[in-house]
Amino acid sequence: MNTVSITENRTSEKIQFRILFAISYMFLFIFVLINRVMPKKSKFFVTSDCRKSIFRETRELVYSAIPIAFMN
Secondary structure (H helix, E strand, O other): OOHHHHHHHHHHHHHHHHHHHHHHHHHHHHHHHHHHHOOHHHOOOOOOOOOOOHHHHHHHHHHHHHHHHHOO
């Protein structure tokens, strides 16, 4: 195989990942904010008792959701 095409494919996948990460981060950030404001009984998902920062919690959600998009 041509090493140039392999490098181009990796670069393309990195760019796709970053774009998908940015878009997902924006939506999930809003989701996490809403989830934090809601009363404990009516939250979308239950988080652990340990209070993480909103940014860390959003980043963890994005990193857990994105690999699904790259599965064949």
